Amino acid sequence: MMTWNNETRDIKDGKKESLFSELHSLLSSGLDFGRSFCLLIEGENDKRLKRVLESIYASVVKGQTLWESFAAGKRFSALDYGVLRIGEETGRVDESLRFLADYYHKRVE
Numbered sequence: 001m002m003t004w005n006n007e008t009r010d011i012k013d014g015k016k017e018s019l020f021s022e023l024h025s026l027l028s029s030g031l032d033f034g035r036s037f038c039l040l041i042e043g044e045n046d047k048r049l050k051r052v053l054e055s056i057y058a059s060v061v062k063g064q065t066l067w068e069s070f071a072a073g074k075r076f077s078a079l080d081y082g083v084l085r086i087g088e089e090t091g092r093v094d095e096s097l098r099f100l101a102d103y104y105h106k107r108v109e
Helices: 013-028 033-043 045-061 066-072 078-090 093-108
Strands: none
Touching: 013 033, 013 093, 033 045, 045 066, 066 078, 078 093
């Protein structure tokens, strides 16, 4: 299964659904952000997407917010990082991740 759109190199909706769902599950299980994101990276088989996730993680470690880190890579939509921004500002990142996973699930269907 191809995860990138060749023209824009954006991440396809099905892959976004999976990423947001997995990160939501990991964080909801009680793991901290660092461990959750590292597990997400370790589990990714697509080398290009793995590099994007590693870049996001490195950006967060350096002090950027999660939403800024997602925005900086230009692989996610304004909706994606906008919802994450609201989640960070309200202390509800888990709900934002669940919203995004559900949104992309509906788009895929």
